[in-house]
Every structure is written in C-alpha cells, then in structure tokens.
Amino acid sequence: MRRCAEIFRAFLMLGLTSFGGPIAHLGYFRTEFVERRRWLSDAAYGDIVALCQFLPGPASSQVGFAIGLLRGGYAGALAAWVAFTLPSAILLAVLAGVGFALDNTIGQGVVSGLKIVAVAIVAQAVWGMARSLCPDRTRSAIAVLAVLIVVGFGGPGGQVFAILTGAIAGYSFCRSGVAEAARDIAHPVTRRVGILALVAFVLLLIGLPVLASAAPSRLIDLFDVFYRAGALVFGGGHVVLPLLESEVVRSGWMSAGDFLAGYGAAQAVPGPLFTFSAYLGTLLGGVSGALVALVAIFVPGFLLLVGVLPYWASLRQNAWAPALMRGTNAAVVGILGAALYDPVWTAAITGSSAFALALVCFVMLTVWKVAPWIVVVVSAAGGLLISVA
Known part of the structure; x- marks a missing residue:
C-alpha cells in the first residue's frame, strides 16, 4: 500500500502539471522515473515506450x-x-456540466475561439506527424490513399478500412528487413x-455493438462508442478526434460546435488528451456518462498492453511488425x-477574421513554440x- 501511495502521489503531480501533449508527457515521465526516482533504467523505459507506440x-x-x-x-498500474x-477529467467534466458555452455574446465568442484554436492544433498535429511518419514517397502515398478512403466511405467504417489498408500496404511495401x-x-x-x-479485448470489441443493439441504453451505447474509439486510435491522442466525431456528431448526439469547443478546451488542461471523453460523456449522460466514457476509452489500450507485454520480446524480432506500424501510422496521418x-475547418472558419486568428495560433504553436x-x-x-466587433 505504501508503494501504491507513492505511485499515486508521483503521478498526481504529473497529472496536475503535464502540459504539452503525449510527446511532452513521455519527457516528463523519463525525467521523473528514470533520472530522478530511478524506478527503471533508460533501456527499460525505451522498451516500454516502443511497445506503447506499437499498440493502439x-x-x-x-x-x-x-x-x-x-x-x-x-x-500500482491502477493508481498511476x-x-x-x-x-484533467474533473476539469473538463465540470466545464461541460456548468455549460461554459453560454447563450450570450461572451460565451459564444469564447466558444468560437476554442473552435478556431482546434484548427491550429490539429493542423500542427498533421504537419508534425506527416514529417515524422510519412518521410518517403511510399508512406506519403499511403496517407493520400487513406484520405481518399475516408472521403469516399465516410464514418467509422471508412476510418477502419483506411487503417487496415495502411497496415496491408505497410506490410507489402515498408519492410526494411531489419528486426x-x-x-x-x-x-x-x-x-x-x-x-x-x-x-477480453476482442470479446468487448465484438460484443459491445451486439449488446447495444439488443439492450438499448445510453450508457451501453456510450461504452460501445468510446471503447471502439480507444481500440482504433493509432499515432497519438489527436487521432481520437475523427473517430469520436464520426460517432457523436454525425450520429446527431451533439453539434459540431459543442464537440470542437470541448476539444479546444481539452488543450488547455494538463494530462492525457483522452480525458476529452469526460467532457463528451458529461454532455451526453451527466456524471455517469462521464465515468463510462472515461473508463471505456482507456480500457482497450490497457488490455492490449497487458496482453502483448509477455510476448513483446519475441514479437519485436519480426521485421513485419514495424512494417505494419509504418503503414498504419501513415494511414493515420491521412485520417487526421x-x-x-x-469537421474542424468547416465548423470553425466562418470568415476572414477566424482564418486570421487560426493562422496566428498556428504560428504561435509551430514557430514561436x-x-x-x-x-x-x-x-x-x-x-x-471577433464576436463583439
């Protein structure tokens, strides 16, 4: 219990102070647990990071x-x-619960700004991911193909098809032969x-849609939607945006404006971007909806981590494993x-002033850091x- 309390305190401090997204979080973790506390070696930490980047x-x-x-x-894992x-989950749930998108000029202006900053943040994510995950013609072609698939098919099905296509293309064309x-x-x-x-991961992925159809319930529907989103996210937290948008906006559960305002707000809080699910869950089902959405979106990634961990040493020796990930990650760039x-640009950029503000935000993120x-x-x-001008 003392060790779990120690873990809880260490991660709570990081949860309160870790701004900057997943890449920054990995830097914070290394500083805290490798350099300062010496809980694990640099080599072990590198292996853990490689495994987690391999998994959705x-x-x-x-x-x-x-x-x-x-x-x-x-x-200890649960405490962490x-x-x-x-x-961040509490902060975002409170924002959704008190209805920060107030029906007045001030509230609507703030919400408009949050939607505009989402354009800059997603553009920065696409730019950065494209540079690192699509460095050659083959992977750039896979990303373009993913865009065409998503545009042509639409919805969650198109995104899943794009990921599968990327994995197959990676296996076929991106093998280096070096394990x-x-x-x-x-x-x-x-x-x-x-x-x-x-x-358990597979049974939930297959069984939850069946259960949602057989026993209609908003909470079961939420668990199904957020579990599937968490199971299919490759390449970082920003990629959850198109997956969730397909499920909760295109289905008519909420407006694109409310969705993007919450996504913008999620950038202003520390901790993992996946706590955006607490905001959405609160809007869709109150406190119980927030808890269900929050748990559901994290569970598949943790099940996969526990499932693959005993086999990781042997799995990483196969040259096809990184090839699959190269193709999948390139497809993720196209999806994002x-x-x-x-919906990001079409919902937020409604005029030249909004475009100018988005451009300023993009420069602040990418050039001025x-x-x-x-x-x-x-x-x-x-x-x-802009709203009062």
Missing part, C-alpha cells in the same frame, strides 16, 4: 500504466492511471493473463488530415473580440 491507444497513458505495473503490480487522469534485438522487460504479467486480456478539413494552453487562452480572447 493513448501512448503516454499506457506508458504511465506500465510504469505503475512494473513498480507496484496491478494496483487514476492519478494521472483525474485532474530489433530481443530484450525482455521485467514485469508481473504471466502469459495466461496476457491471453485473457487479449480475449481529412478531419482537419471536415508557445505552450498550447497559452495559445488556447489567446484564441478564446480573440474569438471574444
């Missing part, structure tokens, strides 16, 4: 979960996740537990690029000025 799900939260698992077993996730050296990570997960976790236009939460505040103030 929120990479930084999976890394934190894995560190808690190695340090304090399953209770709760502590890192709780601060990584085997190096096991000391962990408490047995192979039997790993198999059970993988079985398509989302940048619709201003902290995202500061850019969010600037955009909210800019949206307010």
